[in-house]
Structure formats: C-alpha cells, structure tokens
Amino acid sequence: MTQRKTFLKYGLAAGALVAFVAGSLVTTGVLASDHAEAPGTMTDAEADISDFYAWYTGENIVVAATFNGLQEAGAELELDTAVLYSFHFDVDGDNVSDHDIHCRFGDNGEGRYGIQVSDLPGVGTVEVDLPDLEDAGYDVGGAMVFAGQRDDPFFFDLDGYAETLDTEELMLDPENDSFAGTNADAIVLEFSAAELLGDATSFQTWVTTARLP
16 A cells, blocks of 8 residues: 555645635645655556645635556547545544545456546545546536546656765755656645534645555
C-alpha cells in the first residue's frame, strides 16, 4: 500500500491557514509529494502516488491525487482497473479515518475507461465514463469528478537535488523544473465541506492505493 498524508484545519496547521472570512472559507492549501522513489514502488506506476493536494474553494473541499508520474507528453492513457484509490478523512482528531472515498477504474475492453467513485459526500456512489470528463470535470449532483492525464503540476529541481546530495553543496536552481513537459494521471474530487465535516472544526486527509485481488 502507498500512502500520503496531509492536514487541513480551521486555523494554522501544517503550514496551511484556513479560516472563515466574510462568510467564505479561505486557504492556501497543502500538498504532499514524492517522485522517483524506490525502484520496487516505481515498477507499479499506476499505484505509485506522486502528489496529493487539498484545498478549499468557496464552501467546497477539493482533493487531487496524481500517480504514474514522469510520463512523456502525448503518451497514451493507460489506467489500471485493479488498483483502488482511496481518500481518507479524519474529522475528530484521533488519526483514524471517519470517511473514505474509494475510486476505481473500469475498462470496456476497447480502450474506453470509466471511473466509479463511492461515498462522495452529499452524493453517494457515481459512475462516469472518462470521455464525458472534460477539462472542468463532470458535475455529479453538485460535486465534481475528474480523472485522466494532466501536465504534472509539481515544480522541483530534481537534478539540482541530486547534485546537492552528491556534492554536499546547495545546487538547486529555482528556474529549473525537472518535471516540465511530463504528464501524470490524476483523480480530482470537489464536494461540499459541510457534507463531510458536519459540526467538526478540523480534519486530516490522506490518500492510499491498494491492489485489488
């Protein structure tokens, strides 16, 4: 299982400031990232989480996970129907998930994919054909679902990082993005914060992948 964890709170936590301002929720958002890791993990690219982002927009929560990173631009979309992608939410601070959103892909055998999203707050379980998912995502009862390839949003000088480790001198170049021009597969969900949180005043969120039997 691959796991990334990040935190959002009403207040200051884990580098993210979240507060109600004039009736709207404002946040800088938070992320967890991991690229080009252990060889054993990289051999299972569709289950290898690259980045996890979470932020508020208006009265909604958005979570986005990318996986199978470092794809060449123009590479054909290939998804794995045997991987379960799960978003977990702890709303009472005990480090145990109180709500899980599970996502998995389906394939009709002719290269046409769909995605099933279960327990989407305020909506329930939905199934959407990926060709119906345009740039803005697919509206499902007030929530939004997107799945597919995207330009990798993560910016980092991986070459400079490696040189820093080799030379023990800081070699990072703030203008060099080692991931520029590469794609990653992504799942993005947007849903009502109130439907998830209820009376809770804070929550933690993380994402995992697991192979189905």
